Amino acid sequence: MQAVLWLGAAAMLAGSVLPWVLLRPNRLAPGEYARLPAAWLAVAVLLAVLPALSARWFRRSVWLPAGAALVLGVWLLGDRTHAALVGQVPFARASAASGVWLYVLGAAIAVYGARRAADTRLGGWLAWAWVLPVAALALLGHLSSWSVLVEGRNEGPRWVQELAQHLRLVGSALGLAVLIGAPLAVWAAGRERVAGAVLGTANAVQTIPSLALLGLLIAPLSALSHALPVLRQWGVSGIGVAPALTAMTLYALLPVVRNGVVALRGVPPGAVDAARGMGMTAAQRFWRVQLPLALPVWLAGVRQAAVLLVGVAAVAALIGAGGLGTYIFKGLQSAAADLILLGAVPAAVLAIAVDSLLRAVEWLLGRRLGSAA
Known part of the structure; x- marks a missing residue:
């Protein structure tokens, strides 16, 4: 734990002395770097080392200076970007420089160390106390001068449309993968040769890079679509949503099928024999015994597929499928880091949110089945 805290302190100390803000006359032009003023530099350095220093005597309270350092990093991002834009033209941009990212990363490492240091459930929850002030800073507009949020305001409804498209792509592909993969897993669970063929094919698809698969x-x-004009009326063509959904569905099949086979094979034979002894039919044994017992493990595969699809959906923007990847590739083409972040940061947050939500569902199912047993 102490090593983790000192690692976070080292990152924060390095971030304190590095440039904090990049001021540019517009989104594309080169700019000038600005560092922290001396007063704020002293405060940042103090909070950088305080979590590691206090861990020896106040182990249960390390969450307080660690969380304070994280909040300070976010607050200084808003304060310094606002100060940099004073007196500038309306289309000037104030971006977060390397110092911000390194300081916030170090503070996050310190918070992780504080969670490990907490020996009570309350201490573990207190390590998340920084979320409320950071959310308040964002909601109250303290970060409104940050270039990423400026670009977000400029994009406005278009960004919301791309986010909705990203969610539609992920949801549709995941639904198709479950509809196709679930019967395949049930079919392959009791047949070794079928399982080898199905899993081998799904594994082969996973070895193809996503961009190459979209091109193929x-x-x-x-x-x-040219041979069957009716497909063009349904929106099927060589570019757009159709190849994106096809590729995403193929990528999601492996975790769905693999975990389904493992989960069904892992059902205790005694439970199946007991159900058979009670006179249940094969269908009743599957729906009432095998599926409920296999569902938590199977759902873990669905969770893995969902997180995988969030990333693959970003690549699908290259063939006109839309989604948050539109901003990533637009930013890469114009060397605009703010646009890249406008697509990459929400995609990362979306992946974390999907993973957390499905983990919670897994936990609830496991707890329910455990209490029933």
Whole structure:
């Protein structure tokens, strides 16, 4: 734990002395770096070392200076970007420089160390106390001068549309993967040769890079849409949503099928024999015994597929499918880091949110089944 805290302190100390803000006359032009003023530098350095120093005597309270350092990093981001834009033209941009990212990363490491140091459940929850002030800073507009949020305001409804498209792509592909993968897993669970063929094919798809798979699907789907004009009326073509959904569904099949096979094979034989002895039919044994016992493990595969799809959906923007990847690639083409972050940060947060939500569902199912047993 002490090593983790000192690692966080080292990152924060380095971030304190590095440039904090990059001021540019517009989104694309090069700019000038600004460092922290001496007074704020002293405060940042003090909070950087305080979690590691206090851990020896106040082990249960390390969350307080660690969380304070994280809040300070976010507060200084808003304060320094606002100060940099005073007297500038309206299209000037104040971006977070390397010092901000390194300081916030170090503070996050310190918070993680504080959670490990907490020996009570209350201490573990207190390590998350920084979320409320950070959320308040964001909601009250303290970060409104940060270039990423400026770009977000400029994009406005378009960003919301791309986020909704990203969610639609992920949800549709995940639903298709479950609809296809669940029957395949049930079929393969009791047949070794079938399982080898199905899992081998799904593994082979996973070895193909996502961008290459999207490119390989353009030609056959384009030919299919020309051969069957009705498909074009349904929106099937060589570019757009159709190849994106096809590739994403293929990628999501492996975790769904693999975990389904493992989960069904892991059902205790005694439970199945007891159900058979009670006179249950094969369908009743599956729905009432095998599926409920296998569901927590199977759902873990669905969670893995969902998180995987959030990332693959970003790549799908290259073939006109839309989504948050639109901003990532637009930023790469124009060397605009703010646009890249406008797509990358929400995609990362979305992946974490999906993972946390499905983990909670897994935990609830496991607890319910455990209490029932």
